[in-house]
Amino acid sequence: MTFSSFSKHSKNKIMTGVQCKRYSNSVGVSAVQEVYTGASFYNCNEALLITSSSFTAPAKKMAQKLGVILWDREELIRQLAFLSR
Numbered sequence: 001m002t003f004s005s006f007s008k009h010s011k012n013k014i015m016t017g018v019q020c021k022r023y024s025n026s027v028g029v030s031a032v033q034e035v036y037t038g039a040s041f042y043n044c045n046e047a048l049l050i051t052s053s054s055f056t057a058p059a060k061k062m063a064q065k066l067g068v069i070l071w072d073r074e075e076l077i078r079q080l081a082f083l084s085r
Helices: 029-041 057-066 073-083
Strands: 002-009 014-021 046-051 069-071
Touching: 014 029, 029 046, 029 057, 046 073, 057 069, 069 073
Parallel strands: 014 046, 046 069
Antiparallel strands: 002 014
């Protein structure tokens, strides 16, 4: 399952492109390319790729090079715990 959202946060004047992937396997390079391209198309300041799984090593390398923020399962759990405080 894939969910994409490109929304503007007017309070911080930051526009973030977000894509969520619910995969049983690791998320690869193509997902990083998708969110980066979508964020660029919508003139976003940043791109965020979230998964309930993990990322392949090539996906992590590409994300670092392109400046895409990655949240794997562990980071997603940390962020949700932080928000529920």
